[in-house]
Amino acid sequence: MRKVCTKILNITGNVVTVKADGIAYEELAQISTQRGSSLAQVIRLDGGLVHLQVFAGARGVSTGDEVLFLGHPMRVGFSYDMLGRIFSGSGEPRDNGPAIKDNEIEIAGPAANPSKRVIPSNMVRTNIPMIDVFNSLVESQKLPIFSVSGEPYDELLARIALQAEVDIILLGGIGLKYDQYMYFKNTLEEGGALSRTIFFVHTAADPIVEGLMVPDLTLAVAEKFALDGKKVLVLLTDMTNFADALKEIAITMEQVPSNRGYPGDLYSQLAARYEKAVDFEGAGSITILAVTTMPGDDVTHPVPDNTGYITEGQFYLRNGRIEPFGSLSRLKQLVNKNTRKDHRAVMDGMIQLYAQYKETEEKRSMGFRMSDWDKKLLKYGDLFEKEMMDLKVNIPLEKALDNGWRILADCFNPEETNFRTELVKEFWPNK
């Protein structure tokens, strides 16, 4: 029994209001307008009034248009036939292929029970020393890439996607530029990964509300694959666009804004998505990498700030390099104890020295005389940036650790570093 309304009472922003009874919270409806039809979702119920956010936007919606309630919340089809396919932000095919209607699943399902999770223990090797050595990526981790427009974050995302050993890749694009979308498609195709990839793409040209659904669609499908025992890598770009869509709806609904116009539940909203990253006991896993562009390169902006509190670390991409300061993988301690016994020591020791190099560089730029120690640090910093930080470097972890010791020995005596005598004896290269 589907309910129909033919009178729209209010239209504000992308939210329309109708009068209807017996409608469930978050139920889906279809609005037929002159331009075609669009899905809409119930976002508030007040007495007999029903507020709906219209995915295609309220532009051109007439007060006389028909609203058909579908009697169920948002769903997405799930099938292995989806591999290699491209869908829109409302789950419709974008690639002229058939719609996937069998086996529909609800999106934004309940949270996983923490006691059914396992402690993540598999390192995802990327062959990027700044990740593998200093901030190892771990299966089931959720990690954002903090960046600003113009940085090669798409390239980084694509490179990790191609090199990571996973069964299925899901790409959720929110507010993607068309050429970004083509870049991902072509790169994954050339790398031979297209047949294990599913795209949910909302481009900048699509209505903004449609972008809101992308993370939920992507993650609902990912979750099904993970329950089926698959290792899934979810790439989301750009989550700042997602947060901005949330803000727009919140303001339209006259919610009290908390910080720079963003709603007070921004944290919970982002967390509900990121927390889908999981390693299920006795099944598969979901790893999430999400680009978050920082407006004005400001990490204290509410979107990167809330994200940082939710995710298990972050990669800062700046000047085409992954910054050693600020970048962090919280889960690295779970995997870097099992790689090589000097891994942790090299990781901490090299960064501490690089921090000192940065201070010295500051002094130099202010014109101070450089002491012998300063000169050593300057040499070290140069080598470090060239052989470790450059994103072009593509070497396995063990090679990168060896290079680390070589750089250290090139620049310092063992006692000038922080390494334990035991490690120095074993790893310090003899000249």
Added chain:
Amino acid sequence: MSKQKGEIIAINSNMIRVRFKDDIMQNEVAYVISGPKRLKAEVIKIRGDTAFLQVFEYTKGIKVGDNVEFSGKMLSVQLGPGLLAQIYDGLQNSLPDLAEEFGFFLPAGVELDAIDQKQNWLFTPLAKKGDKVTAGSVLGFVPEGIFQHKIMVPFYLNEEYVVEDVKGKGEYNVNEKIAVLKSAKGKEIDVTMMFEWPVKIPIDAYKEKMQPTESLITKIRIIDTLFPIAKGGTYCIPGPFGAGKTVLQQITSRHADVDIVIVAACGERAGEVVETLKEFPKLTDPRTGKSLMERTIIICNTSSMPVAAREASVYTASTIAEYYRQMGLNVLLLADSTSRWAQAMREISGRLEEIPGEEAYPAYLESRIASFYERAGVVKLHDGAMGSLTIGGTVSPAGGNFEEPVTQGTLKVVGAFHGLSRERADARKFPSVNPLESWSKYKNFIDDELVNRAKAILKQGEEVDQMMKVVGEEGTNLEDFLIFLKSAFLDGIYLQQNGFDEVDAATTGERQKYVFEKIDTILQKEFSFKDKTQARQFFYALRHKFIDWNYIKWDSDKFKSQEKEIDNFLGTGKVLMQAEQNI
């Protein structure tokens, strides 16, 4: 109160408006009947014949017109034997039990018993017929893991009673009558080993609250030595993301010198809770030789779980903590993070359309924070025994800026402040507690004179460091440079600690005292170096030796030989330098 019914008239996310008849109570628990599901909710505002309820579950699928059933009770927890080693959600449902019944995901609208109703406990009576008792008086005990779990007169019985009957030693479950009490008016009351208590009301079945004086050793050097915590005190750890708040809490939960640790994971990452709940059963508690889990209770409401239950979870945790304090135990409650709890209040407040305060937090934010921390304290019980509840909360300030309302509201009420700094975390100096900003009002177990001297050196060292950034190293005299080196030395080998090394992660109070005294002699020592390079080399070499020392087990032969090496080095260094000076 009989069960009242109501009807939903509006839904806005997890807040619903309900029209009701007759009487309902503020903070009363109600259930939304949606098909087969019963979603738990709490009354948070009453206006005429409409009540505002926060729903503890996701509200997807509920409708205007759905029925609501009021329970007549406030939000409560079950108290009794069997709480230890449990992993609960914010409303005291056991997560492993939910997993067993419902699989990978958390079901909506399910309520389980927090305490196993069938398990038998060996009860030993302590009270006798004719004894006069009040709320909190001990009637007997049962063994629960490593503790004697005291069976007490339920805290809601607020008169004086005479014991009419106590069961003899034997096995009983939590629902069996173990005693009968008689009030002055002659009313007989049956007592079982389990009872309920509303979470938002502090338990006060003790004689008096005392001043916290005894140090609580966390085995984290920078905290114990410089900014100590007291048993029964409160402290907070604000810090930007990535500064290591959670790691610090985890290390504390492992090593802290208390009887029971309650971890309230409030609105944070599920992965971190998983680490605790999978690893603790495998770790042994050095104090008891038993599994760490036996002294731990985890209340876990992670960030993707419903927001209203997050608000409830810190109260659930403090109520259980207070319950164990009543048994004369030292309890530590770690709340991570109180900001998420405050944000949950903000979300609800926004949906109630209350006038927002700073950063849209409700106006009552500060008083709520204050009353939460006030639940800590050392108490003298009716039988003269002492119990304590220490509360440590992390704060996650937006943008890492401590000026925001939650940090400021917290700083007003806590006894110690361990501020984490991004600069220290970026430079991999862990724990990243900032020694220049942090403070503690509690008494130290190490001599104040030594501590103040160390703090002074750190402060001067920072000043010299700042100055060097302006005038450069060459513009700094050797004397100042030495202060800088001493300060960096103290920081590098004492304040920093490797939380992932078995030995270095936990430094006992005894060892701290011993090592810190040695460091003090170095800090006080007059050195005469030829130039800055020589001074730097000397201190770097010394640092190296101390770092090696930190990794060696206390009181082992290696520990002593390494100490000798340090002493020799200090001696020869002096000789060497004097010799060079003479030339």
